[in-house]
């Protein structure tokens with residue numbers, strides 16, 4: 001692994017982090033050559049699904065950078081980035097892809113910081129080694145489930161309204177307690193993640209609930225609850241019985257990828 | 258893709274800056290192998306005249322429909338190269354910048370091989386992106402040279418005059434039947450401001466006689482439509498008798514604040530002669546104060562955690578102003594009445610009589626509670642010399658700034674007493690006989706003490722207008738935690754809203770005094786005149802678009818956008834983008850639950866193509 005050169009993709013917002021990277025250049029701050037940059041106008045443009053997809057394409061690490069909180073060129077874009085990436089990283093870190101996604105704030109005047117952040121992230125990925133996706137099927141399955149979790153319209157809806165509901169209030173004029181909103185968001189995240197795990201772990205043949213519980217490490221009672229919802233969504237169907245145990249079949253194309 | 262993609266790549270040496278650390282000819286040769294590239298070359302300085310000519314000539318010669326320059330940073334040089342493309346007849350949005358200097362040669366000066374590989378990857382990513390670019394159009398939206406000012410206090414009037422003097426038509430809408438706002442009830446002004454009417458009257462006259470200002474009293478805005486440059490507002494008389502439609506380019510919010518009603522605090526709704534700060538001012542003005550021998554002010558009444566969380570800034574100075582005017586003019590300020598043919602000082606401001614009708618915008622609920630308390634003859638509290646004793650109970654006096662602190666010194670010289678209390682042990686107002694008492698904990702002596710007074714003034718904070726939420730929803734602008742209007746950026750854009758064309762000034766934005774309100778009003782007028790003077794707003798070409806087949810009308814985008822640029826049309830139940838308001842951040846696109854939003858020039862396909870190009874670089 002001595003000659004392992006991490007392949008890292010960075011999303012840089014135009015107004016802060018991209019300018020910070022420019023300043024690192026103007027100041028001739030040296031950092032490793034492993035980063036490739038995608039420029040976006042705001043870090044808020046970065047969809048967590050795209051971040052997961054980037055890892056699925058075989059890259060070793062992804063770093064998302066934006067303006068510091070309260071300094072966003074678009075006022076609140078980075079609030080959304082922060083929420084989205086915080087949740088994404090939480091789920092990623094439960095998979096063998098742990099540590100391969102990072103969120104950092106770098107301002108236009110922080111050239112030194114940009115170089116330091118990139119060096120540190122490159123070192124981290126170098127220590128983690130090449131992406132396990134090629135060899136570890138479980139890693140791919142887990143990552144697919146994360147990606148699909150963030151494709152869930154329900155989760156995206158709750159995530160998108162988070163700040164509005166906690167800070168500006170509902171259409172009825174009352175605000176939600178951040179703690180309550182956070183709890184609701186967590187519940188949706190957990191449920192959507194569980195369903196995505198079911199879809200990606202079930203395989204193509206019909207499976208029983210105990211088997212699903214074993215594959216996903218989710219308690220059987222919870223699996224049953226999710227399956228009933230997923231049947232309504234036509235994502236799974238009943239496919240006979242194995243002795244007394246009902247068999248469930250995941251519909252083809254139920255997972256996004 | 259039906260279109261025949263013809264990409265030209267121009268790679269810059271930037272003298273030694275890139276060429277010294279990256280193998281530019283090798284990158285050029287590599288570029289020639291990439292899909293869609295029909296021409297690639299390298300220049301010593303692409304930004305020099307001959308470099309730009311090279312771009313223009315080759316667009317024509319090779320019929321290029323995409324141009325890539327790999328050189329420095331788009332943040333400084335994009336307009337130059339885009340200009341060259343435009344001169345050669347190519348839409349500037351078909352140009353792609355690849356940064357191989359700041360992001361490559363300058364930061365990898367000792368690793369030529371790796372730097373060259375990185376430059377190749379970056380060019381490859383740029384080529385992948387370029388193939389998917391689409392031409393974009395920039396548009397201008399005309400701006401109506403007129404303004405709507407909501408609220409006719411000092412702030413609103415100052416803004417109106419300022420705009421009218423610049424030649425813009427102003428409609429000033431005031432819900433009461435008189436201009437002036439809170440200043441109308443003030444007896445005097447601190448900072449040596451003297452008689453409030455002396456400053457207010459000329460301003461009102463100027464507003465009323467200005468040929469460019471139309472004043473609409475007893476009116477409110479009831480509906481709003483449109484956007485910067487072209488707002489359509491409905492203004493209605495409060496009695497519903499008249500309705501008017503007007504089109505304006507900009508809007509200024511100057512709706513002021515109200516005073517807090519300290520219900521349930523310090524005996525306000527139990528005892529006579531307990532007043533809030535506004536009632537006190539008004540009774541001074543009307544010269545109807547009760548007997549003044551001993552007076553207590555209680556600071557932070559209702560603020561800083563009691564009913565509202567914030568400090569209202571000006572009440573300390575206002576209370577000192579009150580304390581000093583009592584000391585200086587108590588004879589003049591007391592109300593008199595004739596009883597049995599003899600004139601005597603009014604003894605009581607009764608709880609139920611305090612509701613002065615002329616105090617604007619009051620929502621008063623008052624419970625008259627059991628008045629009968631222990632009846633005990635009160636000891637005389639007046640100082641021996643026959644003067645007036647004023648005590649200011651406070652949690653620390655906030656007379657901020659240079660002048661206000663001098664004001665504090667002056668109050669000390671006049672023997673105003675200051676007694677500190679902590680929120681854990683606040684003073685208690687009670688009654689003994691027909692005297693009010695203030696029982697308080699003496700922090701230094703560590704004992705409880707009792708003071709008899711004739712009057713208690715509660716220094717209550719300025720509060721957000723009760724209807725500000727309604728107004729904020731009409732304007733689609735946010736309110737802060739405490740219900741005041743919230744600016745776009747506390748330091749960089751203090752009188753702007755995030756929504757273009759709408760501005761805020763005065764106490765509508767938060768507690769402030771007249772000086773500050775007027776400053777903000779001048780600032781808001783000046784900011785509002787920018788688009789009106791220019792006559793148009795440049796709409797961002799890079800905006801979001803909605804695929805209405807995919808949109809489910811869930812409003813997630815509406816709640817995400819800080820500019821109110823995207824909203825679900827109630828008729829079609831589909832999201833619609835107002836192009837002039839959209840700033841092109843793309844946050845809505847990245848959050849849409851159904852993938853129904855496309856961010857122009859930063860489409861998902863374009864971003865994914867870049868990522869894919871890099872992912873495929875392994876062997877290169």
Ligand SMILES: Cc1cc2nc3c(=O)[nH]c(=O)nc-3n(C[C@H](O)[C@H](O)[C@H](O)COP(=O)(O)OP(=O)(O)OC[C@H]3O[C@@H](n4cnc5c(N)ncnc54)[C@H](O)[C@@H]3O)c2cc1C
Pocket residue numbers: 407408409410411412413430431432433436437438439440443445446447450476477478511512513514515516534535538571575578617719722724728762763764765769770771772774
């Ligand atoms: C007790 C007290 C003492 C003070 N003493 C001093 C002092 O000594 N020195 C000093 O500098 N400052 C003093 N101030 C502060 C001063 O009064 C304010 O700074 C000033 O009045 C703010 O002006 P404004 O125009 O922003 O708001 P306001 O004066 O409140 O005017 C707002 C106007 O908007 C109108 N309005 C509200 N909502 C609507 C609507 N929806 N549609 C149409 N019209 C609407 C209101 O009727 C009102 O006329 C004092 C304030 C108080 C409460």
